[in-house]
Amino acid sequence: MVMKANFCFKIGEVICPIPTNYTFGNGELVLDDERRVALGEEFNATIINNFLIATQEINKDEFVVVNPCLVIYDGARLPQGSAASTFKNAREDEQQRLFPYADEKVRQQALADGFIATCCQKSVEIVRKPDSGFATLATCSHEAGSIVFTSTALLLPFPAQGTIELPGKKYLRPSCCVEFVRHSCQPNVQLEISGTTISAVATRAIEKEEQLTRNFLCTEWDIAHPFSCACKTTSCYGIIRGFRHLGSEQQAQLLPSVCAAIKERHSAVVPPTASLAGLQKSTVLTLTSDGKIATQQFVPPGTVLLQVDRFDIRPHRVVIDSLSIAHSCDANTVLLDGRLVSLRMLQPGDQLSLNLSTLQYELPAPFECKCGSPKCSNTVRGFRGLSDEEKKQLLPFTQQPVFLEALQNGCPWSSSNSLAVTRRHPTMGEITYAGDFIPKGTQVFDLRGVVLPFATKHTIFVGDDEHLFLTDQARCIAHSCEPNLRVVMDRSTKSGYCLSLRDIKLDEMLTYDYLTTEWELASSFRCICGTANCYGLIRGFRYLDARAQLRLWPHAARGVKSMFSRQRRGVLASLDDSLISIHETSGELRLMCDTTSGVKLFNVTDVQVIGDEVALDDIRVKHSCFANAVLLGRSVVLRRASLRGEAVTININHLCYTTTSFKCNCKGEHCVGEVSGFKGLTDEMKNAELICASPHVREAAVLDGFLVKSSSPLVEVKADVQMGQSTFAKSDIKKGTRFFRVNGLTLPFPTMHTILLSNRRHLLFGGGAQCLAHSCDPNTRVLTDNTARTIECIALRDIRKGEVISFNYLTTEWDMQYPFMCVCGSQKCYGWIGGFKHLGNDARQKLWNVTSTAIKSLVADTQSNPKGAWIQIASKRLMVCDEGTVHVATEMVAGTVVIEYSAVEVLDNFVYIDGVRLKHHCSPTAALIEKRVVLLRTVSAGDELNVNLNCLSYSLPEEIECKCCRFAQPHKVRGFKWLDEQDKEALIVFAQPDVRAAAIRDGFTSRSDSQLIGLRSCTAGLEVIAKTRVAAGTRLLATKGRSLPFPTPLTLQLGERRHLLPSGGAQFVSHSCDPNTCIRVDALNEAIEFETIRDIAVGEVVTANFVTTEWELHSPFQCKCNSSSCLHNIRGFKFLSSAQRSMLQRYITPAMRRLAGLTASVRLPPVLDVNQSRMLYAVSPVARKTVLLECTNIDIQPVQVAVGENGYIIQHKEEGNTVLVEGRFLALRSIEAGELLTVNMNYFVYDMKPLFPRAYSQHCLGFCHMEEDTKQQNLYLCEPPVRAQAMRDGWTVKSTSPLIEIRQNGDMGQTAYASTFIKKGVVLFDVSGFVVPFPTMYTICVGESRHLLFGEGAECIAHHCDPNVQVEVNEQKTRLRFVTLREISKGEMVTFNYCTTEWVMNSPFVCLCGSSYCAGTIRGFSSLCEADQQRLWPITSYVVKRLLARDGE
Known part of the structure; x- marks a missing residue:
């Protein structure tokens, strides 16, 4: 499907990574993962470095569109006949518009082809220089300090060629005006960056036609390809490597002129x-x-x-x-x-x-x-x-x-090896020599020491900012370009050793090549080893040329290889050392182990044939007529099994149809002698090698008249107008005939000529079978054999001589590498052929009988639930027989969850689990419990998986006839309602909740296993009562049950993933926070006992405290036990405070004790990030009152706090921008982007001195050391423990009202009293404060999810059920007015009714007011009786009234 945005994308954000081998078809860009991207002249995205990047804001569900000119230069990648536009053929003005957004390959091709970008401003122009490079010239003069030009840049989330780094690891790809400004150590312009706008400001007067220059050191932290500056100024820096490589004085000199990203990095590392x-x-x-x-x-x-x-x-x-x-x-x-x-x-x-x-x-x-x-x-x-x-x-x-x-002076010098001694060299200082003969392969030194974050003369590079500082004689090993030692480092242990590369004579100097261990030396030097291969100036591996790096690669340390792979692209950086390596003398690629065919060795981006070698990026591979490797797409794959130490070779005839001829010296059995390309091979050789030939070589051969030979006597390959070459029946073929059995090369990826064997296994085959045509109404089915790595054709019907032999590609391919539009013309035609993955359910069902096993496995893989019905049917645990019934395929024990489902439906005598059908049985093997199919008994292989429909429906719409083996005769199934009492008792625990509720409403009462108790109906269903008086310490009830790996509303926890489903009445024991029994758990025998903890009267309800057995309740609820110790919100032991846990310590089960140590780590919200000093800061503006963090554990330090397992830092500041309220950090004011989080620690630390007697700071001493006025003003922001400790120490809250005084009042702490006679209707306080989105014990509700922390002494007004003060809540202004309801005498306690402002109290308590209206336990307005609600209605806040109205709806 054409790609749409799943959510909004900002400019510069990555939409998704894309494969390098994307294709084009039907006016769309086709990705590997079945998605397609629309192509169009107006675009909102581009491709840069294999990432799809938004070039403008993209809204959710908006189509992603790419201009083809951005990714195609001259149409070489386009399919034949494609009408897509290319950059090369675009108009000049269109090229100028698109160039800033084009992929880097397109840009470089355009520049090499003579394209010159123009600037949008007339003040500068871009010209081509004699050295084939480009430069930016001023077209007019400019004064110092004036803006020479301004340009916009493309925001990227990663670095690319020519990008400028921004703070926060973002990058700008500048326009050509900036890109072609050359470097100078004394530049004439300086770049100023604001958002995505870059301005060039003149640092001095600039003349007309003068070349513009800038200092790269001001914008580049680390230059990937250093260069020698040719500016020839007096302050020239010489080799330009980046700001990080400058000396401290040089950095200090340049620092005022560098960009913000450089300043950020500099401040982080210095x-x-x-x-x-x-x-x-x-x-x-x-x-x-x-x-x-x-x-x-x-x-x-x-x-x-x-x-x-x-x-x-x-x-x-x-x-x-x-x-x-x-x-x-x-x-x-x-x-x-x-x-x-x-x-x-x-x-x-x-x-x-x-x-x-x-x-x-x-x-x-x-x-x-x-x-x-x-x-x-x-x-x-x-x-x-x-x-x-x-x-x-x-x-x-x-x-x-x-x-x-x-x-x-002869100081003793330790050594980790007796084979080495240290002596003074006349010019090199202290040097290590062989103290004895050292054979090749001897471990000479153990390299250990202290790991430093910087390099010195005596360190060895380990990895990112890790350098091993050597502490013994190993630090005196000299350098040589032809050394006798090799250094091997282990980053995990931060240690290493030296290994002798050859025999070393007595007194021979010990040396290793510093270039193999140091990416960049702390101090470069001129080598004087005098060897033929001496590298001269020794600066580090990064400064070597490609040939030198290739030569040293076998001995390079892992840290050096890691740095190389991050800064270089090519084969060398991506080689898997366990599979393939560079030979240390010949430079050949050698296999490191015996390896089977089909293994992918590496990927390449650039391929060139040079003489008898193939250049693959930065390595070269020799030609062989019997090559062991082949290039398929952009991957080099082993063609045949090869031995350890064998060199990797490629047949150039596979890559070129014609090439300059050369003499082959491979001396293999199949050597052709003179190599001139595929065209020069015999027809027999062509048929054998065609399977490995590149697509363009195949196409050229077909156009040149080459005809593929069929390996089957029943089939011939002939030219086909539409398909090029296709398979035809050479004679009549009967239905069911097997033919065309071929094998081939197994690949881990698909190509145009592969068939799927299994997930990530694709068979590349030949023998003419690669010419089998597709048809949506085929005459052949293809069988795949993953083990034998073969395919075979079976005729689905009689095939006449001369008929095209075809099969349906959809039955063997999950996601086709090269999808196409079918032209078979069949009535069953599926149109777009992209793979089985893209078919709808109906189409899949039509093809299921002829679909390969690999496809069926992948269908199961698409299910999100790993225990879903379709996945289990495709697994080894379950199977489907010919009749369609589901059976178990292996022995499984009772309690095993075999299927997890989301939807269930009862139809006829079946139940459908997410579409999978299970039969009814009156003595079933499984039950449906909490969206899971659970085995009720141990089953053997072949047993049918069935369930009892009576547990799923209280009364079936229509009775069904059952012929199960439980009864001798066929019998009727009508639902739970129609079962006898014995069956109901046995099935009640497995019945669905709605069935169980209906049965209880209909009068069903369960039987008890104890004579001391009975069951009776109640509002919650059934409850257990004492049938006689029971003394304390009595074992009241003992029962067993079935263990489940998950909790339900009826289970008791035995341990992790073990929950007991009890019976015998135990499942109906009620909860109470003040129970009369405790539960003893026998996890081994899956049994529980209820023991009385006090005397129980006749008829009294038997109760237990559920939080003592459940870590996290399946179904939390509000408790209404009305006890003084009521927890109210019953969620499980996990959610109790430390004090609450300690009170229940006697009664908790062993499972709760084990789980009680679990803690949760802190998760940072999107608005926060952490800098390199681990300090938290805002990445975007944060509004006041926003909850920033929740944490259960805070590490208090002298002037900062650390939160979470990662130790995120929030520093102390008296005017902190956050405040801690009951484990949550909230924004105390608006916080700007980039601002560090700070907090006033005095609000939650009472006294810092006892915590850090030797390291406390005068700036953060704790609440008790604050100024008195500050304490009074900010008490409302303090945590409860600080308030409580202050009052225990005798500190008294001061009232801002002259009519009120605060006094100590026993256990109630400090409360408010009238300091004089007060009339009715007097406003005592009019206060505001800080709004938090959750209630605390000190807040008053001022709106939905809005609770006000306040002070001024008003927080000390106590509760009374018949109060003398009313609280008026102003929601708009977030203020509270405390107004007297009647006259108050001098010395009388001032009170208001907390229920008038709180719908549900955060911290319920028992009232001691003694009034005739006393409500007992104060839990909020929602818990009052109707009479009390009516009495208090006139003085109740509008917030509470609104909540009551909503609750009534």
Whole structure:
């Protein structure tokens, strides 16, 4: 079907990825996955780098349209006769309009073909330079600071050639005006970006005809293809590699001029400087109250904490820049290459320390150390004063002068291998030599150390921002371009080893090639190894040319290969090392294991024949007349089984119909000697090789008169006007005759000439069978054999001599690679032939009998429910016999769910489960429970799957005759109503809910398994009552049941995925939050017992607390037990608070104890994202009151909080933009896009000092340390534990009304009293506050999903069922007025009735007012009796009245 947008797309958004082998047909672009994209002159999308991108906003259900000129340059990919437009043939003005949106291949072809883009502004023009490149020239003069030109750019979600990065990982593809502005280190224009508009601003006066230049370093973080600058200015940067590769001084100089994306990246990767200002920007470090630097979160080893320019050693401490760090003999940080780095895992509150002995060899003024660590040396004299063992441990972490002086003085130097020794080289410094003869293949060193996020001279690249800092003699292994060692790294363990590449003699220098381990060296150098293959300047693997990279690829470390694959496109980067590799000397592609035919080796994008080699992107493969690989589409596939170590070869005759001839040296059995292309082969060879020939080679051969030979004596291949060549009957063929049995090559993808064997297995075959025609009314059926990899034809009817032999492609192909419009002319013609996948249900049903088994399996795969009816029928568990009845195919135990369904219908004596028909049986094998077909007993292979219709219908519309084996004679089935009492008792637990409810209404009463209890009717159906007085501790009822892997309203949980369906009356026990029994579970024996926990009177209802047995109830409900401990909303143990769980600890089952530890992780909403420092920020504007996050666990840190398993950071700020309300972070004000989330932690932390006695901050001390006025003003934003603790400490809320005073009132906390006599009708408070979308114990409802947090002392007005104050709710202004209902005496408590403002209370409570109108438990207006509702109606808020009216409807 033609593609429509499933939802709205903005400009630059990816609609979907597309395959490289898309085709064109019927005026549409045809994708691999059956979808088609409309083609048109006016477009809303384009294709760039194999992604379909929106070029304008696309609304939901709008067609996606692509202009063919954007993706087709000269029509080479178009089918013959296609009328689609191409870029090359478009008008000049149309080419200019389309060029900015064209695919990169089309753009490059156009430029190579002489196309020159024009600018939309007359102030500049684009010209072709003598070096075949392009440049942008000024057509007039411009003053400094003036805008030279302005252009728009295409927004992309990924980088492409010439794109400019934006913040947030978005990219702009600029117009040609910008694209062809060349680089200069002293440019004359600077780019300013606003949205998708790019302006070029003159940095100095520009003359007419002057070439415009810009500094690429201002917009490019990392240039994929570095180049040498030729600007020849005095401040030239030389090799232009990107901003990240500049020195710190150079970066600081350019930083004011760089784009926003560069600034964002720079601020993310540069550690804070060692200054107070730097500490304020850090989320990792903080300054303690006594001036020490401490961590405020967990810090892994190797983390860069501070950037250090200089240090000064003083007694007991070292001053780095302007910060002081104490000495410790067991220091937790070290100074490496101007960075302060953590040496081990640091806990929140740990104070930073440095070992001064790593900084100076001998201290001028030794001092007594008092660090108190077990490793303390007592007196600190410098490195020289350490013991030999301490020197070994600290030597790798010393400063370079200390390191050199230590070695000169004979410092012991640890090594992970006794075969190596370190000696001083006169020019290279400390170098490692072989201490003994080392045979080839010997592991010489274990490479271990500290992983750093930056490179040094002594690190080895592991992966993204991971560099292993070596701590033993391995750091002294020298470089050589022809080394004797190879480095192997394991990123998972952050370690590696050195392996000898050849025999190494005694005293030979040990070397490895730094280019194989370093993508980019921290310090480049000139190699002096003197070998024939010396690379000269050693800068890293990324700077090598393609041939050098190919040569070093076998020995390149995994980290280097990973970086290469991300920055280069081609075969080399995508090779599967476990399947194929580059030979280290010959450069050939070699197989790494014995491999079967049909295995795809790799994909290619560009293919060229060069002499006797085939260039596949960035590698080359030799020709062979007996090649083991073939190019099919854009995939290289093994043609035959091949052995480990065998070189990959391709037959050039498959790729070229004619080519420049050369002599073949393959010396194979089938070698043709002189290779000149497919045309030069004999007819016998052509027939053998045609299966592997490229489509254009096949087409050329047919046009040249070549005729395919048939392998069947009953069939011949002849020319066909419509099909090219087709199969015809050579003689009469009788119905049922089998013929044309052929095999071929199995592929993991389809082509034009394959047949589907199974999912992702397609048979490429020949022998003339590839010419079998299609017909919607065929005379042949094709049988596929997945195991034998063959196909065979069976005549569906008699076929006359000369008749075209055809089969229906729809019966063998699920999703055709090359769909077409059928022209068979049959009355049954299906028209568009795209595969079985695209047929409707009626068409599928018509073809089902002749459809291949592969298609039937794929039909089942399209079902969304993995246990759905159609999937199960196609599985090994169920089968359908010739009569159409469903049977089990293997033994299965009782309780097994065999089918999950969504729709059920009873017709005649069958039940239809999503269209699959099951028969009735009075003693069935299965039952329908909660949309599942569940086995009732253990079944054997061959048993019929059937159900009892009496459980599905209380009374059938028409009785049916049943002949099942339960009764000797045929009998009538009329529904549950007409069963005898014994059958009803047995089937009641399996009856559908509506059947069970109808039976109870009709007077059915279940039997109890205990003499102590009975059942009676109630409003909920049936309930269990005590028939006699039952003492506490009595085992009241014991029963067993059937275990199900899912919950129902009647089950009790035994464990994870184990739920007991009880009987014997236990299924009718009622719930109460104050129950008289508890449930004992025996999960092993699938049994339960009810034990009384207090005396039960005669006639009393037997109850249990359901939350003690259910983690998450199948059907939550509102409890109306009216007990003082009522939980009200009964959802399961999972939803209880810690306090509620602790109260029920005695009665919960073992299953609840196991599940109670489960926690949920925090999910970020679309409006939030996290930066590289893990700080949360808004990606789009957020309105005030929006709920941003919900979290069950908050990690409180000195000046920030971390939420969720990933530790997302929200920093403390007194004017925070969020507030925490009962586990939810809400926007306290409008938050702009890009703004960091902040919160005032004082609102939910009472006192920070006890939490962090050594690392608390003066800026965040907790609520108790706030100013009194601030406390009073912001109390309404505080969490309940903070309020409660403040009042326990004697703090008193102050009223803003002179008529009211707040006093302590026992267990009620603080309540409001009249400070003087108050008349009726007086307004005591007129307050506003903060609206939240959910109720809390301190809110008043001011609208639907709108609840007001308020203060000023009004929050202390207590509840009373006969109040003296009314609350008037102003919904529009979100304000509350507290108005007296009568006169109030001095000292009298001021009250209002909470039910007048709350429909349902968030925290119900027992009222102690003692009034004659007292309602007892206060749960909201909805729970009041009608009399109380009527009495309170005049003073009830309009919000509650509206909810009552809606509830009545």
